Amino acid sequence: MPTFPLTLAIITHNEADNIARCLDSVPFAAEKLVVDSGSDDDTVAIARAHGARVVRQDWLGFGPQRNFATTQCTHDWILVLDADEYLSPELAAELEQRLPQLMAGDAPAAYLRRSSIYMGAPMRWYRPAVGERMARLYHRQRARWSDARVHESLRFDGPAPTLRAAFNHNNNPTLPHKQLKVLRYSELKCRDWLDKGKPVRMWQAPFVFALAFLKDYVFRLAFMDGWRGFMIAQTAASYALYKRMRYYEMVNNPESVARAAAVLTRHQIDR
Incomplete structure (x- = not known):
């Protein structure tokens, strides 16, 4: 070639x-x-x-x-x-x-x-x-x-x-890989939100998981891939919800930003 x-x-x-x-x-x-x-x-x-x-x-x-x-x-x-x-x-x-x-x-x-x-x-x-x-x-x-x-x-x-x-x-060759990525990506996304001063809207939280799961499982056809599709939809919905919970914590407990960064670095999942 x-x-x-x-x-x-x-x-x-x-x-x-x-x-x-x-x-x-x-x-x-x-x-x-x-x-x-x-x-x-x-x-x-x-x-x-x-x-x-x-x-x-x-x-x-x-x-x-x-x-x-x-x-x-x-x-x-x-x-x-x-x-x-x-x-x-x-x-x-x-x-x-x-x-x-x-x-x-x-x-x-x-x-x-x-x-x-x-x-x-x-x-x-x-x-x-x-x-x-x-x-x-x-x-x-x-x-x-x-x-x-x-x-x-x-x-x-x-x-x-x-x-x-x-x-x-x-x-994400294993589910632990995916869960570690959720922690890492959530932290990075929430820091972007913090820099931009994004409003905290925890009232959305009860709906976020259900809507995100429905979008992936039904409208994006994850259900057609059997239990693997269910797991993809579930972890995507969990990620959508966890980001919002973590951002609420960052805003209301600012010292959690540094403390979380330290523990993620210690476990080598901060990058």
């Missing part, structure tokens, strides 16, 4: 189990960049062994960390993957065909589709896990990541094409 003047950019922290597969799935990238926030496993060594240049950067939050990675790339065109994601052979072949025309044009970005593997098997019906459209390929002079600590998005103006084939996401 030919190489293209494109950088694969990945942000990592303790991703030794995933990073090799992610890097190896993009053989056409002229540069592979890993921005690591202090891994204490073999992530860095494995990344280098698989052809990546590694840059060390303390954790800034998802949006700022991705923007920092953008500044470290050699090439203007950048493909972003998480360490637990990897290109399918079909998408790699499609990119090989379409990249020359895309890179020669003036499009700011391109959308890729993501297919999720949950509890060891692909989801078949749950809509966010089957062909979810995500902007992951972009020109750094025409697009920029939002500064959100979590749930960041790529911002750009103008139309962007969508590729047909999907990349894969090994999403």
Whole structure:
């Protein structure tokens, strides 16, 4: 496969189990960049062994960390993957065909589709896990990541094409992985709310869980994926509710912000 003047950019922290597969799935990238926030496993060594240049950067939050990675790339065109994601052979072949025309044009970005593997098997019906459209390929002079600590998005103006084939996401391989992510993402999201002075609306709490569960389980077709679909809908609804409870605590007990940060850091789930 030919190489293209494109950088694969990945942000990592303790991703030794995933990073090799992610890097190896993009053989056409002229540069592979890993921005690591202090891994204490073999992530860095494995990344280098698989052809990546590694840059060390303390954790800034998802949006700022991705923007920092953008500044470290050699090439203007950048493909972003998480360490637990990897290109399918079909998408790699499609990119090989379409990249020359895309890179020669003036499009700011391109959308890729993501297919999720949950509890060891692909989801078949749950809509966010089957062909979810995500902007992951972009020109750094025409697009920029939002500064959100979590749930960041790529911002750009103008139309962007969508590729047909999907990349894969090994999403939360166990329920403990998911629960730890809920703690981490909730903390980051609530700090964003705190910075913006978002009003506390605990009166919504009794409805949040039920509505979030209904949205995922029924309208997003999670029920079609059996008990795995039920578990996805339940954990999504729990996340929606927990964020609001945690934000209430931050506002009404400000010292809980630092105390929670200390315990999350101690258990290495703060980034």
